[in-house]
Amino acid sequence: MAYEDLRAWIAALDCAGELKKIRAEVDPVLEITEITDRVSKMSGTAAASAPPGGRALLFQNIKGYPGSQVLINQFGSAHRMRMALEVDSLDEVAERIRAFMDVKSPQGFLDKVKMLPMLAEMGKFFPKSVSSGPCKEVIKRDNFSLLDFPILQCWPKDAGRFITLPCVITRDPNTGKRNVGCYRMQVYDARSTGMHWQRQKIGAEHYREMLRRATGRGTEAPSFSAAVDMMARTSGGSQIPDIGLPPGKMEVAVAIGTDPALTFSSIVPAPPDVEEYLIAGFLRQKPVELVKCETVDLEVPATAEIVLEGHVHLDELRTEGPFGDHTGFYSLEDLYPVFHVSCITHRKDPIYSTTIVGKPPMEDGWMGKAVERIFLPLMRLTVPELVDINLPVEGIFHNLMLVSIKKSYPGQARKVMNAIWSLGQAMFTKCVVVVDEDVNVQDIAEVTLKALNHIDPERDIQFTLGPVDSLDHASRLPNYGSKMGIDATRKWPAEGFTRPWPDEILMDEKTKAVVDKKWKELGME
Ligand SMILES: Cc1cc2nc3c(=O)[nH]c(=O)nc-3n(C[C@H](O)[C@H](O)[C@H](O)COP(=O)(O)O)c2cc1C
């Protein structure tokens, strides 16, 4: 049964012993981070009663915010991530996707009949409009303030408080399709925040499309990228150059504290044309119920704890950051659009749902691992030779991808690297290591042993240039830099390698069985 809302999810976590309620007073400035960071890094042994990643935390006594509650670390373990998606194994989700993609054209009546259940199931995924919902229990058109919510300052050098787990909803002005993306929001004052949609993300593309329309200059329209680029060239100061951003507004809604399938969907690197509301419906196998906003033409989840409605002004950019990021470093300040809140609606006694990012492993690492598992079958549509992938948490997802492939022709490892660099958000991958199918990429020790044994570095390392993650602080230019691919597959004569290839050392089965039998007698137990 799908979780109705954040509260049903909290109740389920509690019931499973996965929730710790904290009644001691805590400060939303830094203190909640320090507590959560320690809990995130607890291993099964460090806290015997708690699973790796500790438990989800519900802080019920927040300094300066009497009556408020903060939920954090809800996705922060493999087990809770599976609970959130209501599966015993993430491969189940991958399997459901595979089943959907496996549809062939029906050959006859019987085939058509067989397809009916699948078509009926699809009906369960589309979002449903409802006239009202709990997120409308309190409606504040004036007399509202973002400062009423226990929003965290995460790390000492952060520029301020940041909303870290919002579902930011925008509409594509051309297709009318909605996008839900998780982009952090720096709180500037009671009614405005930063809107940190990085330029390759869908919210940013909607913003640029609005700019194009407002100027009528098509693709030549100035964009915030152009403004940032110009600033980099001119001064490096905080003066925003006047490059003639057109006046105008873009409607934005933000839902905070939704059911876990929707929160997760907002971080999933979905193709631009697939609405995250539909993805959430697919994951929870029940439609997301949507209500209309009060002041903007957008729909939000009816059961959200808190909804912010407002506008991003097309001609305004403001310094955002620094912010302690999931790279383990602060992301530097940069120019981003500003979100002006015009109305807040919320449930009675709203629960504020948030997360922190920092040095891995942390909550977002488990979300990333779920994305890795779920996207593998989708990646295989374009890269059919993919056997498995691993994005180690220390590689913070965009820095390292380990890939095993079924190699069938010369140069295939390089083909796979290039495919990955052109596949949605996998384009950000700074280093791709490709190994043969007999290497288990989930075993980093095995990958290290075999990859480093197998390479002739000058021959097998390939560099390329392209877009890099906005958070990369080492690239030669912001958002643009190099990537590296390592072809660690066995080299073939057809690839110019004619030396003999040695066998891997493996004991024979007979001897192993003999020793198995003798093991006790040998006194090794
Ligand atoms: C906790 C967390 C915070 C994130 N913050 C940001 C952010 O500030 N800006 C951003 O562009 N992406 C951020 N992301 C990544 C996006 O949510 C992710 O790329 C998502 O696929 C974007 O959705 P979109 O493809 O619809 O734009 C964050 C992800 C997580 C898990």
Ligand SMILES: [Mn+2]
């Ligand atoms: Mn999207």
